[in-house]
Amino acid sequence: MQEILWGVFGGFVAAIATTAGAAPALVGRKMTQATSDTMLGFAAGVMLSAAYFSLIIPGIEVAESQYGSVWSAAALAAAGIAMGAGFVAWLNRAIPHEHFKTGPEGGADSAALARIWLFVLAIAIHNFPEGMAIGVAFGVDQSNGISVMTGISLQDIPEGLAVAVALVGLGYNRRKALFYTALTGLVEPVGALLGVIAVSVSSHLLPWGLTFAAGAMLFIISHEIVPETHRNGHQNRATTGLIFGLILMMFLDVTLG
Numbered sequence: 001m002q003e004i005l006w007g008v009f010g011g012f013v014a015a016i017a018t019t020a021g022a023a024p025a026l027v028g029r030k031m032t033q034a035t036s037d038t039m040l041g042f043a044a045g046v047m048l049s050a051a052y053f054s055l056i057i058p059g060i061e062v063a064e065s066q067y068g069s070v071w072s073a074a075a076l077a078a079a080g081i082a083m084g085a086g087f088v089a090w091l092n093r094a095i096p097h098e099h100f101k102t103g104p105e106g107g108a109d110s111a112a113l114a115r116i117w118l119f120v121l122a123i124a125i126h127n128f129p130e131g132m133a134i135g136v137a138f139g140v141d142q143s144n145g146i147s148v149m150t151g152i153s154l155q156d157i158p159e160g161l162a163v164a165v166a167l168v169g170l171g172y173n174r175r176k177a178l179f180y181t182a183l184t185g186l187v188e189p190v191g192a193l194l195g196v197i198a199v200s201v202s203s204h205l206l207p208w209g210l211t212f213a214a215g216a217m218l219f220i221i222s223h224e225i226v227p228e229t230h231r232n233g234h235q236n237r238a239t240t241g242l243i244f245g246l247i248l249m250m251f252l253d254v255t256l257g
Contacts, residue, residue, distance in 0.1 A: 004196050006142060007135035010149035011192025014134060017153035018127070018185030019178070021160030025167075026174050034237055036165070037229040039158035041238035044225040045245025046155035047130070051214040051221075053253040054148045055133060056081070058140055059210030066204060077211045084129070084215025091125050092223070123163055123184035126224060129216030130156070131191025136209040138192075139199030151249040160185065 056077060063073035130152050138145030160181050167177035199209040229238035 003138055003200050004193070006145055007138040007192045007196030008189055010134040010138055010145055011131045011189030013149055014127075014130060014153045014156050014188045014192075015182075015185035017156040018160035018163075018188070019182040021157035022164035022178050022181035024161060025164035025177055025181075033232050034234045036162045037232060037234040038237045038241040039162050040225055040229045041241030042245035043155040043159045044221050044229070044238075045242035045247075046151050046249045047217045047221050047225075047245075048242070049246040049249035049253065050133060050148055050151050051217045053250055054137055054144060054151075055210045055214035055217075058144065059207040059214070062140070062210070063207035066207065073207070076207055080208050080211025081215035081218065083208075084212035084217075085219040086215075087212070088125070088129060088216045088219040089223075091128075095121055095125060123181075124187045126220055127184055127187045128191045129213060129220055131188030132195040133191075133213040133217060134188070135192035135195025135197075136199050136206075136213045139196050139206055139209060147253045151252050154248070155245060156185065156188075 059080065060070075060073045060077050063076045064070050067073060067076075134145065134149050134152060137148035163184065164177045164181040167180060168174055172180075195209060195213060199206045226238075226242075229235065229241075
C-alpha cells in the first residue's frame with residue numbers, strides 16, 4: 001500500500017509540474033519556435049536518460065537476480081521494450097488525436113471530435129507512459145521513484161508551457177489553454193497507479209514493468225518529440241536541449257537513485 005501511495009503521489013507531482021509550467025502562458029508573450037523546440041529537446045533527453053538509467057538497467061538487474069542468467073534478463077528486457085513500444089503504437093493508431101504540426105491521426109472518428117479534445121488526447125497519449133514510468137520506478141524502491149519523478153517533473157514544466165503557448169497561438173482562450181494543459185497532466189497519476197499496482201502484484205512482474213515503461217517512452221521520443229523538434233530548422237538547439245536533459249537526468253539518477 002505504501003508503494004502504491006508513493007506511486008500515485010509521484011504521478012500527481014508530475015501533473016502539478018505540467019500545470020505550473022503552463023501558468024506563465026496566462027500572461028507571457030508567445031514562445032518562439034526555437035525556444036519551444038529547445039524545450040521539447042530537453043524533455044526528450046530527460047525521457048531518454050530515464051528510460052535507460054532508471055528503467056532498462058534496473059529491469060535487467062532485477063531479471064538477472066530472478067532468473068540467474070544474463071541471457072534470460074536481456075531477452076526479457078528486449079521483449080518488455082518491444083511490448084511497451086507496441087502498446088503506445090497501438091494507442092497512437094486507435095485513439096483519434098491531433099498534433100500541432102502534422103494534423104489528425106488515429107481512429108476514423110477524429111472528425112467527430114472537437115479539435116481541442118484531439119490535442120488533449122495527443123498529449124495524454126504522450127503523458128501516460130511518463131506516469132507509468134514513475135509508478136513502476138516506485139515499485140523498485142523509493143529512491144529510484146523519487147529520481148524518476150524529479151526528472152520527469154522537471155521536463156513537464158517546459159513541456160506544459162510549450163503546450164499551453166501552442167494552444168494560445170492557435171486561438172484558444174488563455175485560461176482554457178491552462179485548463180486543458182492541466183487536464184492532460186492528470187493522466188500521469190492514472191499511469192502511475194496502473195504501473196505501481198502491476199509491479200506490486202508480483203515481484204516477477206517488476207522487470208517486465210520497468211522495460212515496458214521504457215519501451216513506451218522510447219516510442220514517444222522517436223515518433224513524436226524528435227521529429228517535432230527537427231521540423232522547423234532548429235535541430236541544433238533541440239539537440240543541445242536533448243543532451244542537457246539527458247545529462248541532468250543521469251546526474252539525478254546517480255545521485256538520488
